[in-house]
Amino acid sequence: MRPLDPRLMRYARSTRGFMIVAILLGVVTAILVILQARALSTVIVNVTAHGFNFAEVGGLVFAVAALIGARALLAWATEIAAFRSSAAVKEELRTAALAHALALGPNGPAGTDPAGVTTLVTRGVDALDAYFSRYLPQLVLAVIVPIAILLTMLGQDILSTVIVAITIPLIPLFMILIGMYTKSRVDRQWKTLAVLSGHFLDLVAGLPTLKIFGRAKSQAEAIAAVGDRYRMSTMGVLRISFLSSLALELLATLSVALVAVSVGLRLAEGQIAYGIALFVLLLAPEAYLPLRLVGQHFHAAAEGLGAAERIFAILETPLPTSGTSEMPEGSVTIDVDHLGYTYAGSEVPALAPTTFTARPGTITALVGLSGGGKSTLVNVLLGFLAPTMGEVRVSECPLADISTAVWRSSIGWVPQSPVLVSADLNVNPTIAQVVRVGMSDATDDHVRRALSDAGILDEVMALPLGIDTALNADGSGLSRGQQQRIAIARALVREPRVLVLDEPSAALDIDSEDAVVAAVREAASRGCTVIVVAHRPALVEIADQVVRVGTEVLA
């Protein structure tokens, strides 16, 4: 992990502004630190060596107080800037990640783990607060403050400057060297820690099974034993990896001690002034402090950077390419020509070469075993996957040349498990809002006609609020069959030229099945090109053409 990932600058431009502010504030902080040490040492020397009374040094004491007040304000300002930039950076990363994940569609992270991506862009990026407010400003200080102090000390005492100048670069050097030595071991250890956590969660997830077999209680000992084993091996690694902080602390404290003893002894021999000696003593620890704090905040920062890294992984996934041409006018004939798809890194094709022509006004049923390639074929048709062999032609025009957005606007799609949302992602969308996702400016009449075409209008109008009935967020309250038909209405309201329907594999009630069959027939009779993924006989029976997707030879 790099302390300052250049990708953070690229994807979140607010980071650049913050770095400039942090550097400016860092420079002022360094100056204040030096002035405070100067003022404090002068006060002490004036009283101790020159016998001034309080009235004579009062002005300087006040100056120390003012400097400290200014430092406190500056620290506050730095944190305010940090939290504000952090808020901006988080929004930039969140928006970019959500837009990209959404655009990647069902084959991207949104399709495989929507809850994980949500956690990442909400709780995950929140960890960046610590990175911005604690780690990054400290990192800037760790560069600026030692340099400023060295320059100041150079004007005071060469020997102390040399001690500090030699040891300070050794600290990051040692950190890197020891870090490199222990990194692979530490990484391996974190992996075993993850295994430990996994073992615990595995047992918790399997508790019902353990209980059925009467093994639940005895596993508690296994958890303790495994925990103990991992603790011992982890401690073995920590003994070494903590050496890096030991070396760091040793260097920092021993060089302060060296500076103190060296100026002390030279002071006793009159080779150096008391004021300079005290000033140098006050400055030396300040040079090491930011470096030590950087190490302390590393843990908190790593979490935020880890989240950022996972967001970059999403952002760096290339989007499927889209053509630019318009759709041919009129009804649509779809030629699927030796179409095949093999996932990268896989040897077995997910879709074996398939050829058929779907004509306007006809119904094509895709059948075959699950895992046989039906969904892959549909994914290619919808533009979510680019085929690895063969091609699809839409009324003689290669699908690859047509703009994906334009192509999709002519399709009515009914997924196997439709998610009934409104376009504004309302928690409780009404039935009308759900249908209007298909066409934002549909009138109530349009909506009713679509519901009627989908064979569900009567059931909807029987509800007290009719099409303004609010649905539960998870679509519950409606049966699977009713949800399916609302999704059909949502597709039909677009007056599509192509209808693609993925039949639910779970059993529907007979009324729903009949209504779906009627709606599909009706769409075809109006000249729609209909392609259905069929799991049950009813839809196969009304098809004009059946395509078995798959290559298995069965007895």
Added chain:
Amino acid sequence: MSPVRALWKAMSAQRSELAIAALIGFLASACAIALLGTSAWLISRAADMPPVLTLSVAAVMVRAFALGRAVFRYLERLLGHDAAFRGLSQLRVSLYASLEAITPNGLARFTRGDLLARLGADVDTAVDLPLRIVLPWAQAILVSIGTIAFLVWLLPAAGVVIGIIVLLALTLMPWLVGRTAAQAEARLAPGKAALANAALTSLSASPDLLMLGADGRALAALRSHDDKVTVLGRRESFALGLSGGTGTLLQGLAIIAALVIAIPAVVDGRLPSVMLAVAALLPLALFDVLATLPGSALSFHRLRGAAARLDEIHAASVDDGASPLVQPGAFTGLVVDNVRARWSGAQSDALAGVSIRITPGERIAIVGPSGSGKSTLATVLMGFLNYQGGAVICGHEIRAIGGDELRERVGLMEQSSHIFDTTIAANLRLGRLGSSDDEIWTALEEAQLADWVRTLPLGIETEVGSFGTRLSGGQQQRLALARLLLAQRDLVILDEPTEHLDAQTAEQLDRTLISATASRTAILITHRLIGLESTDRIYVLDHGRVVEHGTHDELMSGTGWYATNRRRQAEQRSMAELIDRLPAGIGVDVPPLARG
């Protein structure tokens, strides 16, 4: 008891080790303060140009303190981590025990998807309690007492005033930081929840939104949620940033107090002049130690959320009251007589008077539409759900037999049995400890998984991956079947083991289930009706009642649910067989198919 205290109790086996770590940590901090104090004295004393020899003790001490600080810190971290890991292990064990007590009915709400990950993260966060909260606080308090005591001895007035400022730093500063963080979080929470909700909705609906051309509108909605959170976040930055300045401010206050009190004391001779630098620099060093506390307060704040969630688990575990339990006798069959059962929180009975019977060696099937109470009956027979009416097995009511004793007699195969992240053999031995390899192979043979296992280079020692992901769905269920067969229960219940499988895999597994239970007493719960001819009796459940029962032939002679659905499934089966005969990968017109 507050959740954090409960957490502390649950993971504090190694209090003595932690106490030693805190003491060593105190020594490390004390060395840091003494290093600066001694250096200040050394320089002030040297300014009087005494013989160098008088300084040599101080010079040695300065170096010793420097060495001590680093070495003590290293030891503290080692001991602290060791104690923390022990505590964590102990916490896992106690959490597991609590979860075990509420299995299976209360478990679901803690183990669903995201929550399981959250449980893992919360347990990992708990390590902060000893490492980032208890240890820093213990040594901060100890070292503050030590330094203040020294200052009181040196110059009582300075000691008292600085003591008060340090007290503020120990109380006000962390309180302020923790409170502002909590307040900001509370104000941000509704907006964040709305954003998370909208994000999850849009991501789960991504194909729907893209295909309907609504992705742009959805993004705009997300954007407006996001804007609200960001604007609020900016507003909170003033409060959240306070922690940065407070430490510096209090440190400055202590230094100024030291100067204001000590300078007059030096002028009128109450304080030796060499000690002025010491008095002014000690607070400086002390506050460097206290600087870790705001961060620790934030850890505490984060820990509170985790502790509350973990406490919920401990609180949910209720002792099911040890009623006098009987030892089950020999297995003579099962008689279920007018059993009623209701899930907690439900409005109506899931079982509304069910009667079934099974004698040793018999195989019966329980079928019916989904939601008819089939799985509830399995739950009652496993002793996981209370019931009214009679359910007698091994000579006693199920409710009178201890759960573990009951489940030594009755075995269950679930819809999706959990496969543990270990080897095939270890997964099977869960059924019966100490099974020989031969017995394992026999069970695999019966579950018709042996041929496949033989093709694996490591055989039964093959790792199956987390949640059995290296196995297909069908293989996972066959493994679960083998495990159940190995356990040799008197009665086995198969609760829709093919539910989550595709049609062809389900059909193959159906055949295995029928053959593997041939010589056993078994209850097959299913909605797949092909192949039930060989069972002794079939019960059809609907709305928690038995609506039909009899042999396959008896039921098929009527026109009830079984006959209707069985015919329909047979039609589907023959249609599927027709489809299987079609050439793959090419369009076929329907007329030839219909003639097929």
